[in-house]
Amino acid sequence: MMMIVSVAAVAALGLVLGWLLGLASQWLGATVDPVVERITEALPGSQCGQCGYPGCAQAAAAVAAGSAPVTLCPPGGRAVAEKLAEIIGTAFDPGNVPDRGPLLARVRTDYCIGCSRCIKSCPTDAILGATKQLHVVLGEACIGCGACAEVCPTGGIDLEGIPVTLRNWRWHKPGLGKA
């Protein structure tokens, strides 16, 4: 007798709670905005192509479908990876994601022949100059995607890390010690 009562009680409880959950998902369920759109918004949007996809929208679709990792965007670094992970709801340890830090393109003055190919390739119009004249990179606008370095016929464009100065120096993460 006792056993029947308990089985019945648990079964009834399960039914009621399950029904409540079903209701809750209908009534309280968050309106999910299109994931792809949110991912596209989180990406830099420079269409630089470093991730291997032709543009940021395609990369976003791949991340949403799960066929690309959240760490696919090199210019975005750790911050973008973290945001993508939040959007698609995966957990990852940002400490383990290599963040190479922002890079800047620099034109080597003695290599530049003024061909202006890099200017055309730049997704953010960060290179100034005219045909037959020395080109120069605007550090503020450069995203370090490397598209210009690829097209440069003389190999005269380097990607360099931003030099550490007193203004952008940051404390390192302290060691966790032995514990």
Next chain:
Amino acid sequence: MKIFRFRGGIHPEGNKDPTACHPIARLPLPKRLYIPLQQHIGEPAAPEVKVGQHVLKGQRLARHQGSVSAPVHAPTSGTVVAIGDHMAPHPSGLPVQTITLESDGEECWVATEPAVDPFSLSRAEVSARVRDAGIVGLGGAAFPAAVKLDAGNRHPIETLIINGGECEPYLTCDDRLMREGAGYVVEGVRLIASGLGARRTVIAIEDNKPEALEAMRAAAAAHPGITVLRVPSRYPMGSEKQLVSTVTGLEIPAGKLSAEIGVSVHNVGTALAVCRAVRFAKPLVSRVVTMGGGAIRNPRNVVVPIGTPVADLVEFCGGFTVTPSRVLMGGPMMGQVLPGLEAPVVKGTSGIIALTAAEAHAASQRACLHCGRCVDVCPVGLVPLDLAARVRAGRIDDAAELGMGDCLSCGCCAYVCPAHLPLAHLFNYAKGEIAARREAQRKAEDTRKLAEARRLRLAAEIAAKAARRSARSSDNVEIGS
């Protein structure tokens, strides 16, 4: 006068006696001075002397640029031998643009404006003199003092608080300054008050400095607008937010300036510098530095020309008795480790503290016990152990949400932690990471705008080309017909 209590705080060992009992000594003129162009918060100063040029004491070496900045002046007469990189007094060991001055030993002053009755000057004139003298907050923050005075124009100042708290252990430079130069300090205080248009002035001094309290009371007795207030010794009493709360009972709303609630806070050393600048038209070229810590042979306070290498100062104080475990600029709670003794004394240097290993009570880290001592002592009301757990796990955004940005870096949490966790270091790291992310986000937004502009430009070019082509083809048709 009623005193209000602020949350949290600690009572570290003061260790002030070895230096507080000696009168301020004067450092013999060093051979070479290294004067950084950035000794303050804000834009660096722009040099206006050339290598090889002879300059007089007090002559301007670099002018301020931008709204928040301060000029620097020659601390002695001599020849500029270099303008370039030199080790900054900063834990990173990175270089800073520095003017190297070789003294000629003459101490020959530049012709300065004649001394005036400072109280005949207008508020704007006081502020201009303070700015031209290159005065910055001498308590350690090194915020340009004139900018603070000008804030009084935008926000009427009810209360001027003079910070004589000196809550950091070991440091006694303000204590000695108040004992030996109370009259000048009070005059500087009155000048700041009139520069701000403050209605009342409170000079707050911690109760562990009875002699300074006495001297300041005597000097301020003739001025009814000035109250010398004895406040309890509790670190971080000298922090602006905590001092404002102690004296007025008000809190500075998050993200606001103290001026917006009608309060302005200046350090006693700054007051003395203001007195010199306004009455005697002398720029800020020297300051009092506490040479303390168990590893210094003859600890004392010293008047030092700005730009003096720390090594010269250490030598003047008899060198080290033992190899120090850390040499700090500033007090042990918030001061920074020096990357080397070549680094120079700057305007914000309140002390050079050479700690022995025994003084630091360093011990190896253990696991967080969740004991909550850090919560009890946090003057901001943060929960440091929660912040630390998140920062350690790399969850910087979560830490920011829990109030990481409100942290003062006062170090109370790390001081009391029985597990010896490097809490303040973790929070420094987190704050840097937050700043870096904000910067990256700003850049990402700019990038999006640039990419969009380029897309529009390319589209416009294609449209223009198409228009031209269609125009040309229609021309051809006309010719052909």
Next chain:
Amino acid sequence: MTSWTPNRSPVAAPHVHGRTAIPQVMRTVLLALLPATATGVWLFGWPALNMIVLSIAGCVAAEAAALAIGRRALAHTLGDGSAVVTGLILALCLPPWAPWWLPLLGGAFAIVVGKQVFGGLGQNVLNPAMLARVALLVSFPLEMTAWVAPQPLFSAAAPGFLESLAITFGAVAAPDAVSAATALAPLKTGGEFAAGPALIALGLGTVPGSLGETSALALLAGGALLIARRIVPWQIPAALLGTLALLAAIFNQIDPAHYAPPLLHLLGGSALMCAFFIATDPVGAPVTPSGRLIFGAGIGALIYAIRTWGGYPEGVAFAVLLLNAATPLIDHLVRPRRYGRLRSGAPLPVIRREDGR
């Protein structure tokens, strides 16, 4: 000498540290437990000492084994002293003449299941000693409730040292003559509540009960030391004992024959031990003053409820474990207000004071 080589990797301030460190905290807790331990050994004789040694040995051995398996620094972690404290607290909660395997098993359970599986000191959610106490109580109810009347060391009826080994290691069963009921037993079985002189016995500890929990005076002395040295926050014991006494007083007023008086609740069981030494274990307790008040009050109320209406005569262990589990929630809900902000986290409104003061 003016030479000095700076560190390669910079260290951040503060560069000085307070004198409090975990090993020193644990030593102070051990010192504070000394009166209760000494009283327990004196009252219940050599078998009690065996219990203490075995329980601590169980804890330390289990900790060492777990550390060795996890390949962590053995000496450094054992040096924090927390395993010894857990072992001693567990021993003081056990019946003084229990068989040898009870403290050993309990100690190992406390450390392995209560602490190390979570990642070691500071990572556990539940109080290890109380987890072990509950596990033992549920698994071995007979051995865990075999109380004996006190037989002070060197008194006529007290067992000698060799005899004590026989009691602990089970060669002879504890003589029936010494089995007795605790002061809280009337709560479950009915009967007269202790009053008058009997309460004085509760204060001194000359009553049947757990090894170290019978003497209220010894526990109070230790608790006073902990609070004076600021090793434990006062809020937890105050709220715990206050709530327990208040509830007991209210119900005792309603029906004195059915509900025990407050003093019996305070002195008669593990309430004092819990208030000063168990609930105050920082690992499972909230970190804010108001959170600690809620925590203490919750334990006090649960102790009263379990003792009065529950199935067990003593509810301390269950109450502590339940509130341990609620601690993350309490910490989440009760945060201090931040400087310059409202409770909601929004900045304070800008208020100007024009009137002077």
